[in-house]
Amino acid sequence: MSLSEFISMGGYGFYVWMSFGMTALLITAEVVYVKHQRKQILRRLQRMAQLNAEV
């Protein structure tokens, strides 16, 4: 099976890759978002602790 044959999926490439692509995209986005959220929360809590220490 050649690469172009693999990509064309017997003429159904669009349907197959749209399905797999969206799945990969959303799962990646979910992981990135949750990691980003964690950083933001930690940063905010640190700033709040600093403000509390200054008062």
Add this chain to the structure above:
Amino acid sequence: MSINWFKYSSPQTFYPLAGKMTPWFNWIAGILAVVGLYWGFFETPHILSEQKQYYRILFVHVPAAWMSMWLYLMMVGWAVVGLIFNTRLSFMMAASIAPSGAIFTFLTLWTGAFWGQTSWGTWWDWDPRMTSELILLFLYVGYMALQSAIDDTRRADRASALLALVGAICIPIIYWSVNCPDPNECTALHQQSSMSAVEPNIRIAWLIMVFSFWMYAFAIAFMRVRNVILERERNAAWVTELVGRKK
């Protein structure tokens, strides 16, 4: 031997445990995905000939559909434990599962549309299973919206738990909404399917993908619950200490 099951029901002890388990679940999910995809694409060409290649959509559609229902049951399970025992961590787990459940439900509908267009000639139809899956998406979204709409966390938890519980009726409906054996009684696009009737190589790829998605669901739920714990327990001494150490 006695195990103190309630030890890990406290957010403080569960937070580091979830952190330790996350990479393991991520690794297992990743390895299973590679194996499952390899099997689905390279061990099936002799069955999925030129005209049937679109069948591969099912390698993500079926696992996503199973997870959309399974995660809902998990979410309701934690919500009910929370309602009965009034444990904070249970509600946090329920809240952490919901977004992943919604994503899997959306993926089910999305991949289902591409499957429908290729095999049934339509992107969407008000087939019983599609309709009830769409309602499931609204339930997840409704749960999250209700949770964030109420400022008092305890009330938000209880109200959304009740919504999730009532909505659980949707799961058996999705599960059993397939075509009747007699087409004169009812019609649906989704047919009765049994795992044992499926070609073994396809079944292997399916099952491996299901386990991969399942392990991923554990990983992402643990990652998210750590965020929820930090957010909700921000005034607890151990969180202040932890944040101080991170500097």
